[in-house]
Amino acid sequence: MTTPTVKIVVSRNLGPEVMPLLDRPDFEVISCPSQTEACSRKWLSENVVGAVGLIVVLTDKVDAELIETAGPSLRVVSTMSVGYEHIDVQQLSQRGIKLGYTPDILTEAVADLSIMLALMAGRNARQTATIWPQYAWSPFLFCGPQLSANWVYPTRTAGFLGFGRIAQATLARLIPFGFTHCLYSGNPTSPPDPARDATVAAKYGLQSVRRVAGLDELARESDVVFVLAPGDPSLYHVVDEAFLKQMKRTAVLVNTSRGTLVDSDALAKALREGWIWGAGIDVVEGEPNVTADHPLVKEPRCAIVPHIGSATTETRLGMATMAVNNLIAGLLGGEMPAQVKM
């Protein structure tokens, strides 16, 4: 008697360490043949028909049309990402399809990159990085504002738009740089929690940790602003001209969450006109369609990288493994390591 199999579609080759986890007698696995190329929408639509499980990444759109194309067999969608804006959660919910995702595991990698970009923004990375020009040394050449506390500015304030796990891992990394104060904006539907703030302050030895009533104060007081909020429509362009105009001229802005939170044109203008000193950008509205003539790509004061927040070998291996484990647990009826509540 042959084991009955279910069809599993995987939109990317997850590599030699992870793909073998799907080698099971009850699975018929169809995966995108290329390890480096994205599967096309056409490939996905053709192959998803009759799938019971589907593993996708951030650049695959799982909309009503694709879910309809898959048909009633589909029971679990598993995305190798912490965000799920690319997935029609309502459609899945209506059809009783489970959704897995990969939170937490990428926290440290994104916090690492947030610090790298905060440093690169102050250190003129666009002029200084990747090339050693022959130049005449002069006392203030290439100088920008120092991230760490110093004799001119013995206190340092970090501002966070969003104060979840990645923000707090980033804050932890700033402590030995001499940061003394932390401001953050939280979810407006949840009440302020001064007791929690006091706990965080005590944990890190900060002089203060405080949720701001309005964004004005966060913009005005911060030496670095980290945008680390989810890509919620209510936060669309939360960093706009008005916000940037209130920031310190020596401050830097870092966005390692979602491109839609920052108005790219406003930021390019702020950098060009010196409203703020610099920016460190991992995500851009409209990505991956970002070309060399994009205003932020052209801006010398903007250190910009192509959405590599979670791109370390260990973290991506962890995310791919978790995506597979979510799929398997979801299909077997067990508890998924990380399931989106719908």
Next chain:
Amino acid sequence: MTTPTVKIVVSRNLGPEVMPLLDRPDFEVISCPSQTEACSRKWLSENVVGAVGLIVVLTDKVDAELIETAGPSLRVVSTMSVGYEHIDVQQLSQRGIKLGYTPDILTEAVADLSIMLALMAGRNARQTATIWPQYAWSPFLFCGPQLSANWVYPTRTAGFLGFGRIAQATLARLIPFGFTHCLYSGNPTSPPDPARDATVAAKYGLQSVRRVAGLDELARESDVVFVLAPGDPSLYHVVDEAFLKQMKRTAVLVNTSRGTLVDSDALAKALREGWIWGAGIDVVEGEPNVTADHPLVKEPRCAIVPHIGSATTETRLGMATMAVNNLIAGLLGGEMPAQVKM
């Protein structure tokens, strides 16, 4: 009666905040006219004749010839740098000329840059930084080793060649990245100090801090090696092929101290052949004569910046102020804020 004046020569314009400190009725100040261009050797030789005080920077050679040219009037040399390899200390000593320098004030700025370069080396900065290419997302694109502790590697070891103030400020910054162990090489003429090591370990909550007996162990065990030793001739090319061959294939090397400590050709070969993952380089042997065809400038796995360790506005302002204060204190016979012991 006019106040008698002494001649002060300043090899760089120190900017509008610092130059006024030299506006004194007893000083006749001659400074390089350009704020951005280096003064030539010719300018310095012509103007130094009869000087009582001389302020220089790292790229000015204060050798026997220049000291002879200045003549017997010279009483104080003050360099706006922590290193003084460019100055003939023995000549100054023989003539009873005091030498001032600017240690400590740049510690935090250099530690900041050391962390930036360690991150850039792992995150493929040469491929990812400053440009957003259009590319097909794939699970392991742009991935390198993660600096912070992670599910694959829950422990992290930092290795330091030299363990002075900058190394310790860098170590402090690594703690929230999950570093658990520290190895360092110390001055071979001073004995090991396990009690001091235990104090440092306890201060930072590290599992161990230990001075290695030989460099082999440091090369083998470290996830990141920071070169933070003085440019002493005894340390010339201390990082050579033998050292690099013993490092982990996933490790990165960061040099923010002196270019002569690292054999550039050996490092380029190590990167090209995959003996180590990447490098972050602020200093290069032979600088500033480093051109686009230098093996490290050409190497994609090498994040390289043009000796900007101390290049923040606040730190350079502090160094320039300290250089002037050293000069004035030395001439007035008071205690210099930082005088080289000869």
